[in-house]
Amino acid sequence: MAALTKLTTNINLEMSGDTKRYMVSAKQGDKATRYIIAKLLNNGAEYIIPTGSRAIVNIKKPDGKYVYNSCTYSGADVMVELTNQALAASGTAYCDIEIRTSDNAQVITSVSFTVEIEESMRDEDAIISSNEWTELEQKIGDYIKNITDTDTVMKKSEAVRVSAENARVSAENERITKENVRQQNENTRIQQELKRQQDTSQAINNAQVATSAASIAAKECVDITSQAEDALQNQEQLEATLNTATAIRQEVSQMQQSVEAAKQQVEKNKQEIDDTINNSLLASAEKILESVQDYFKRAEALYSSMYLECDGETPYLRALTPIVIDGATPQVRNTDVGIEFDGGTPTSRILAA
Incomplete structure (x- = not known):
């Protein structure tokens, strides 16, 4: 089935100035077919929206209810969708566009403009007007998603923490085992060092005794040699x-x-x-x-x-x-x-x- 053609109205909005009236017209009850492309200007020059910012349209409907919806943007152009709720009541709707930084630390709002909503011939009872807060809903949805994601991340983090704790306990047990082995090796090394020192001392004593015996033997050899020479x-x-x-x-x-x-x-x-x-x-x-x-x-x-x-x-x-x-x-x-x-x-x- 072919989709309906989308109708787009282009307007220019200075970031400061008086309200612009009767710039856009629409029909009561239209749905997903009416769009506004608003070019934001700063003294005639394009006002480039910084990347990462949020564009939001604020609409006060003729019946006094409000629409607070997010918009897409590219450069200085902001696309506003006139949703079914935005066109639910006939009459004059007052609108403006606000730009927010991602951390809500800065907010700037365009001048207001009006949208004339012509009354529909459909049954009025079929159209029920209510507040529409797509931006808030999206925020709430984002918050819920963040909470869900955070919970998932927390669960994953907890699983990682538990795994890390188990690994830490295992590593600690391994460390204790290695420390015990190291202590045993150290005790063995100390015993071997003591034995080495004792063996070295005994070897020195033996060498001294052997040296003394060698000296005596050398003297006896000299005496025997002398006696042999005399003989x-x-x-x-x-x-x-x-x-x-x-x-x-x-x-x-x-x-x-x-x-x-x-x-x-x-x-x-x-x-x-x-x-x-x-x-x-x-x-x-x-x-x-x-x-x-x-x-x-x-x-x-x-x-x-x-x-x-x-x-x-x-x-x-x-x-x-x-x-x-x-x-x-x-x-x-x-x-x-x-x-x-x-x-x-x-x-x-x-x-x-």
């Missing part, structure tokens, strides 16, 4: 002494061989002497016999003197062990003095003839 030196001296004794023994062995040869010569000489005694006078024989006996004793003594006694102790502990060798021949020796050999250590030997 090595003594060994070298002992080896030298042994080598000397070996050489002496070899010399003595050679002397023994010489003595053995001398003994054989003495026995040969004895035989010759015996033969000589047998052929000599008795007195000469006795004298010669005595001389031979003395010579024989000396030879025996010479043979016996070739005895080598070796003391096997260390050079520092060995006592004096002299070796006496009578190296003279029986013909030239007048005394028992021969070669005297001191068998002591190289460091303590005194006699070296």
Whole structure:
């Protein structure tokens, strides 16, 4: 079904001035077909309505009742709908347009203008005039909506609060649990720190004991090294002494061989002497016999003197062990003095003839 054509009347309204009469005409009882576009002026220039403001039409109907409806606007143009209630009573209706800021802190109203409402031929009883407060109704509706929305928001907020409180309680419980774990960890850390300090102290003591033992061991090592060096030196001296004794023994062995040869010569000489005694006078024989006996004793003594006694102790502990060798021949020796050999250590030997 096609809609009816909307009838629009354009008027200009100065924001200050006298009442403008008979600017708009309408028919009693018309509905949703009569509109007014009022251009607001300020000394002839357009009065631009700030964004966010509210435009409201105030109408005093011919029967004394009122209409307080909101309007749409664009720039300086305000569209006013002449509703069924605005046209309910015939006669002259007085109107103006007010502009309010969103917080109602400022209000400005245009000059008044009149609308002539021609009487309708319809039954007057069919048209009942009453106050119309679309702006108030809209405000009330807005308030109710705000209250409803606020209640919804409050419920949502309460649900969020409850959820947040539950989360807070859960977080607090988790925090308490973590705090208990942290406290246990701290106690464990303190115990470990005490043990570490004790272990460190014990390790220091052990290190000190080990250092002391190492010092003693080092000193003992130095002493042993010194003793080893002395023993090595003594060994070298002992080896030298042994080598000397070996050489002496070899010399003595050679002397023994010489003595053995001398003994054989003495026995040969004895035989010759015996033969000589047998052929000599008795007195000469006795004298010669005595001389031979003395010579024989000396030879025996010479043979016996070739005895080598070796003391096997260390050079520092060995006592004096002299070796006496009578190296003279029986013909030239007048005394028992021969070669005297001191068998002591190289460091303590005194006699070296």
